[in-house]
Amino acid sequence: MPVRGRASQLVVACLAATSLAGAAPAQAGKAPKPKVVTVADFFFAPSSVTIPREGKVKWVWAPTNVESHDVHLKQGPKGLKKKATYSTRTTAVTNATFVKAFPTPGSYRFICTIHPTKMKLTVTVKK
Numbered sequence: 865m866p867v868r869g870r871a872s873q874l875v876v877a878c879l880a881a882t883s884l885a886g887a888a889p890a891q892a893g894k895a896p897k898p899k900v901v902t903v904a905d906f907f908f909a910p911s912s913v914t915i916p917r918e919g920k921v922k923w924v925w926a927p928t929n930v931e932s933h934d935v936h937l938k939q940g941p942k943g944l945k946k947k948a949t950y951s952t953r954t955t956a957v958t959n960a961t962f963v964k965a966f967p968t969p970g971s972y973r974f975i976c977t978i979h980p981t982k983m984k985l986t987v988t989v990k991k
């Protein structure tokens with residue numbers, strides 16, 4: 865893993881937090897609360913979640929992180945639309961969240977592209 869200065873890490877975290885926040889529109893008051901998944905060094909917790917159709921997952925980067933992480937959809941249900949919206953496409957160390965709604969039932973496998981063998985998450989969306 866590259867060793868970087870504190871300042872560059874903070875810049876990355878701030879940029880990522882800004883862009884990730886833009887990917888998380890405010891939800892309606894009646895919507896169920898999203899399932900929260902912690903993005904930590906070096907795991908997602910919990911490593912699997914089950915949500916109803918149209919349910920949401922909210923990824924929260926742990927405040928104790930010292931490494932960068934992202935959320936990347938490795939595999940989703942066949943014919944999934946707007947697949948790119950299931951990945952952050954930016955990394956963050958901490959101070960970031962990512963919220964995604966799941967209108968399509970099925971099984972979703974997520975990884976962190978920086979730590980793909982260690983950080984895995986399965987999201988199951990019920991029919």
Ligand SMILES: [Cu+2]
Nearest residue numbers: 933976978979
């Ligand atoms: Cu990672």
